[in-house]
Amino acid sequence: MQTFQELWQLLTGPDGELRGIVYTTLRLCLTSTVLSAALGIPGGAALGLYRFPGRKFLVRICRTLMGLPPVLAGLAAFFLLSRSGPLGQYKLLYSVGAMVTAQIMLGVPIAAGLTQSVIASSAEAIRETAYGIGLRRCRLLGRTLHECRKSFVSIVCLTFGQCLSEVGAAQICGGNIAGKTRVMTTAIVLETNMGDFKMAGALGILLLLISFGIMALGAWGVRADE
Amino acid sequence: MNELHSIGLNSIELNSIQKSYQGRTVLDLPESLTFLQGNRYALMGPNGSGKSTLLRLIAGLLTPDSGSIMLPDDLRNNCGYLPQTPYIFDTSVLSNVTLAGCDKKAARDILVTMGLSALAAQNAKTLSGGEKQRLCLARMLIRSHKLLLLDEPISAQDRSSVELVANVLETYLKETDCTLIIATHTPRFAELLCCEIIHLENGKRSEA
Ligand SMILES: Nc1ncnc2c1ncn2[C@@H]1O[C@H](COP(=O)(O)OP(=O)(O)OP(=O)(O)O)[C@@H](O)[C@H]1O
Numbered sequence A: 001m002q003t004f005q006e007l008w009q010l011l012t013g014p015d016g017e018l019r020g021i022v023y024t025t026l027r028l029c030l031t032s033t034v035l036s037a038a039l040g041i042p043g044g045a046a047l048g049l050y051r052f053p054g055r056k057f058l059v060r061i062c063r064t065l066m067g068l069p070p071v072l073a074g075l076a077a078f079f080l081l082s083r084s085g086p087l088g089q090y091k092l093l094y095s096v097g098a099m100v101t102a103q104i105m106l107g108v109p110i111a112a113g114l115t116q117s118v119i120a121s122s123a124e125a126i127r128e129t130a131y132g133i134g135l136r137r138c139r140l141l142g143r144t145l146h147e148c149r150k151s152f153v154s155i156v157c158l159t160f161g162q163c164l165s166e167v168g169a170a171q172i173c174g175g176n177i178a179g180k181t182r183v184m185t186t187a188i189v190l191e192t193n194m195g196d197f198k199m200a201g202a203l204g205i206l207l208l209l210i211s212f213g214i215m216a217l218g219a220w221g222v223r224a225d226e
Numbered sequence B: 001m002n003e004l005h006s007i008g009l010n011s012i013e014l015n016s017i018q019k020s021y022q023g024r025t026v027l028d029l030p031e032s033l034t035f036l037q038g039n040r041y042a043l044m045g046p047n048g049s050g051k052s053t054l055l056r057l058i059a060g061l062l063t064p065d066s067g068s069i070m071l072p073d074d075l076r077n078n079c080g081y082l083p084q085t086p087y088i089f090d091t092s093v094l095s096n097v098t099l100a101g102c103d104k105k106a107a108r109d110i111l112v113t114m115g116l117s118a119l120a121a122q123n124a125k126t127l128s129g130g131e132k133q134r135l136c137l138a139r140m141l142i143r144s145h146k147l148l149l150l151d152e153p154i155s156a157q158d159r160s161s162v163e164l165v166a167n168v169l170e171t172y173l174k175e176t177d178c179t180l181i182i183a184t185h186t187p188r189f190a191e192l193l194c195c196e197i198i199h200l201e202n203g204k205r206s207e208a
């Protein structure tokens, strides 16, 4: 009970540090999730729907990347964005932009892989039926996305969950800079290392609450659609 | 002479086609098979005899392992194909029909013909098996095709609906001069509608 009171005071008190951390966390995760879903869902749908050479290989890669350890995504983004890397000129390292880049590498395979597996079971029937009634190929993708719209909420929620919970990528690409790139997970690591278990615990509870809130929102979205 | 020529031009010719899955031959027609323009054919035979495979080969969804299929472009571009288990889109009955490329007026008309007009606003996924099947047929018939391939279009229809579908198809075929090839297990339907019955067994053509 006391923990909750302290948490509330920290959130509403004059010191805005915690508020800043929560804000950065939400901004980061929402951006990453939206971009990952925007890229991953149509990509996954195309992967599930169309037959082309190399498709099976791509699906396998996608499956593998769904379990990509966040530190590796962070490392890849780090090399990409570091001064000597291919995208070094944009000077994104240690910014939220860099963290978004890393989280997209985590989020896109998840969104794409889940969409592909949702579509896989009905892809054949949809394709043959659409072919049979003369639906054009370009309209087919849109139609198929429409067909699995009910799964999108859970796909987006799972992608968001991964972005929210990962710490490796945020740490490597963001650097845990106070007031700039510090997010809840990296703050928890820091507080734990400094021995402030209370603060770490409070942050942990808050993280859980946010996660729970998002999932509840998702569940509500699914039900509202039905 | 002229007429003969046009028949030859628009007929479908299968020449010694063969199709195997994982080394198992599921269709083997060493002789040639011709489907004449405007004629109606029924494929009959036990489960697994290769009816659906043959229809999918003609539709261009499969390619034969050997042999050739001569399908005039005119037919290829105006071919309607109804799979054995067609997909019903998760939207209203009416929208399921308009998806195939017609306006609402035409869609309503065909639903009336198929005895589905009362269900137009209902979600198509909630239809009964037979209603779903008639919806899929309605979706096929809103365009005028030159070639219609129907894979077991009445397997879920009751007696009176079989007659309804046969009548609707009869009218459609008279209007469009379309070639029809159906796969069916219902001899009565085949007899009502078709002039030639092709029996298949174990992937081979057989006598009745
Ligand atoms: N994709 C596939 N992979 C392996 N075997 C297949 C495949 N498609 C069809 N077959 C086999 O080919 C054979 C012929 O199948 P087909 O669907 O043409 O039968 P059918 O005559 O339409 O039967 P039914 O009356 O049950 O619809 C079957 O034995 C089936 O197992």
Ligand SMILES: [Mg+2]
Pocket (backbone or CB within 6 Å): B051, B052, B053, B084, B151, B183
């Ligand atoms: Mg069949």
